[in-house]
Amino acid sequence: MNAVSNPSEPLPNLPPRPVREYIPQGPSPTxxxxIVIDEDCIYRRSKVVYKERKREDLSQMSPEDARKALRSIRGLTIVTMPDDIYFAFPNLPRLKRNLLIRSDADGTWLFVFKDNSTHAASHVPLDPEDVRGVKRMLGLQWQVAKWHRVSQGML
Known part of the structure; x- marks a missing residue:
């Protein structure tokens, strides 16, 4: 790009990203x-986010300082997790309400592949390979994706 670039020009060397539509969701799924995202998963994912941000090398820190550094980006890790998943798995159906808090007390979340808020959201086809890939990406290979009860407090 030159000094006076046209903002509508694509960035060099970046492949165009397909624009995916969100699956329509209703206001109140039950x-x-x-899959359940627990503190261990968030901790592992925080290491990836920390490294991507090219911050100080965690291995050069004391264990306590490394824990504090990872704890400081916990919120960022949680907020960016759905976008990271959708970027890694572009064919995965997109939901706007894709991360629900399960328990504030123990810090568990639910990454949502589909819900029962609308017919479209409950019957969206999922590729089992994408689901396996997401579990692998998050270090949750052992976990089985399943239906979970949700309440208004989780939304």
């Missing part, structure tokens, strides 16, 4: 199909 069930959500997904």
């Amino acid at each position: 069930l959500a199909y997904g």
